Amino acid sequence: MKTITFSSAILFTANLATQCQSFGINPQSILTSFPLSAAPSDSDFENPRAVQDRTVDPNRYNIPLEEAAELWTASVQESNNADRKAGVPYLSAKSKDYFVDDIPSVAVSRNGGLGLELLELAGGRDDGIGITIVSGVTKGGNAEKAGILPGDSIAAVSVYETESSSDSKGSFGLVEETKSRVRDCECRDFDNTIDALANFPGDDADTVYLDIKRMRRWPKVQVQVEYPPAQCAEGVDNVRKIELFAGENLKRALQNRGIIMDDPGAPKCDYCGSNACYVSISKGKALLNPMGTTEEKLMKLNKDCRLSCKTTVGYNMQEGDLKLRVNLSQW
Numbered sequence: 631m632k633t634i635t636f637s638s639a640i641l642f643t644a645n646l647a648t649q650c651q652s653f654g655i656n657p658q659s660i661l662t663s664f665p666l667s668a669a670p671s672d673s674d675f676e677n678p679r680a681v682q683d684r685t686v687d688p689n690r691y692n693i694p695l696e697e698a699a700e701l702w703t704a705s706v707q708e709s710n711n712a713d714r715k716a717g718v719p720y721l722s723a724k725s726k727d728y729f730v731d732d733i734p735s736v737a738v739s740r741n742g743g744l745g746l747e748l749l750e751l752a753g754g755r756d757d758g759i760g761i762t763i764v765s766g767v768t769k770g771g772n773a774e775k776a777g778i779l780p781g782d783s784i785a786a787v788s789v790y791e792t793e794s795s796s797d798s799k800g801s802f803g804l805v806e807e808t809k810s811r812v813r814d815c816e817c818r819d820f821d822n823t824i825d826a827l828a829n830f831p832g833d834d835a836d837t838v839y840l841d842i843k844r845m846r847r848w849p850k851v852q853v854q855v856e857y858p859p860a861q862c863a864e865g866v867d868n869v870r871k872i873e874l875f876a877g878e879n880l881k882r883a884l885q886n887r888g889i890i891m892d893d894p895g896a897p898k899c900d901y902c903g904s905n906a907c908y909v910s911i912s913k914g915k916a917l918l919n920p921m922g923t924t925e926e927k928l929m930k931l932n933k934d935c936r937l938s939c940k941t942t943v944g945y946n947m948q949e950g951d952l953k954l955r956v957n958l959s960q961w
Contacts, residue, residue, distance in 0.1 A: 686947045688731060695765065698781030698845040702751055702761050704817045710807040718760055719817035721783055721843050726875075733842040738776045740836055744827065745771020746778060753819030755853075760819030768925050771822065778842065785816035786841040787826045791834075816843065849876040849949040851917055855889055856953075858960035874952075876944025880918075881907060884956070886939065895959035900924075902939040906957055909938045914952035918943040 693701075705722045707714065714720055721730055738744055745768035755762030764782045767774040789811050794804045815826040829837050850873050857868040872887045875878075881902065884891060891906035899907035911918070911934055919942040921929065929935050935958070943952065955961065 631847045653767070668883065686849070686949075687893065688947055689847065691849055691947070692779060692849055693728070693781065693845055695763075695780035699749070699751060699763065701725060701845055702763060702783065704752075704759065704761055710929070721761070721816055723784070723845060727848055728845055729848050731844045731846050732785075733777075733782075733844055735839045736776050736842050737837055737839055738778070739772045739829070740838060742772065743768075744773050744838075746773035748823060750820035750822060753821075755819070758819050758822045759817055760822070762815075762818060762820050762823040776840075778840070779844065781818070781845060783843040784823060784840050785843050786812055786814050787830055788812045788839040788841070789831045789835040789837075790839070816841075847946050849944055851876060851944045851949060852951050853913070853943070854913075854951070854953045855884065857890075858955075858957050859958060860960055861890075861892075874943050876947055876949065878943050879939070880909070880941040880943050881938035883943065889956060891956055892959040893959050896957075899937055899939060900928075901937060904939070907937050907939050908935055908958050909941075910934050910955040910958055911936055912953045912955070914950055917944060917948050917950050917952055918942065 639703050684836050701723050703722055703724045705720045706717055706719050708716055710716050723730055746764050747766040749763055749765035751761040751763060753762070762783065762785070764773070764778060764780055766780050767778055790808055791811070792808050794806050811830075813826040813830040815823050818826070827838070853872050853874055854872045855872065857870070859868050862868045870889065872884075872889070874887075875884045881891070881904075891904065893906040893908070896905045896908055898905050901907070910932075915934075918936065921936070922940065925937050928937070
């Protein structure tokens with residue numbers, strides 16, 4: 631295991647052997663190599679995201695260090711998209727029951743040291759790619775005060791510097807300009823992460839701003855689906871219980887879990903063209919996203935109904951119980 635505690639009075643050398651000798655690190659316990667996994671295929675729902683009207687504290691889905699350490703992995707994707715470039719490693723979770731949340735620009739004072747320890751989960755590659763996480767924070771230290779938790783991974787380090795210069799026209803005297811420097815360290819090994827935290831900011835930086843990746847449990851919604859009894863064979867229970875992830879589109883989620891949505895007598899949905907899009911919600915309405923203007927007008931006389939193709943379950947990272955009926959004209 632490769633760990634180190636940061637102090638503002640320490641300057642790290644680039645030589646790993648020197649670091650190990652100076653800080654009592656046993657390099658033999660480091661994982662020396664690891665493969666890059668291919669990115670999983672795009673799912674039909676997005677990660678829970680921070681929004682202004684969030685109703686749940688996302689920290690309730692944090693997991694312990696030991697669990698997080700088992701879940702971190704580095705992935706790459708074959709083609710570019712709006713979020714990342716092809717071939718560039720990024721941190722992801724090994725299990726679909728968890729997701730990696732972004733916590734940008736966490737200000738951590740360097741006065742008295744950062745107060746954190748690092749653990750390299752994987753490394754030893756010539757290209758410096760690896761996985762390094764926070765293994766501990768000093769009680770009452772700067773990292774703990776900033777909200778950094780064991781199990782987090784540092785994706786980038788930023789510093790802001792103010793420079794003074796004379797106004798070119800000479801009318802305002804000195805002009806101050808703030809510039810930023812950024813060092814990316816997502817999916818980097820122990821040495822590169824150390825360099826980003828200790829050497830990159832320089833001696834004059836009192837505060838560093840860290841982009842944090844945090845492993846969290848994916849919130850889930852327990853759903854009870856009721857079929858019209860007329861659509862069920864004799865002796866067959868018309869109730870099915872399924873589990874959905876927060877953020878899933880309700881219609882796709884129901885279909886992916888084998889729920890048969892077939893309602894020939896119902897009008898077709900203006901959005902998806904299906905005659906079985908309408909569902910009736912008897913419990914858990916607050917777990918769903920608010921209706922849009924058009925849906926609200928359509929459902930003016932049916933307050934309990936939703937267009938499943940326009941509905942997101944577990945809105946704002948909520949967990950809970952949802953009860954609904956499908957194929958409404960058959961009841």
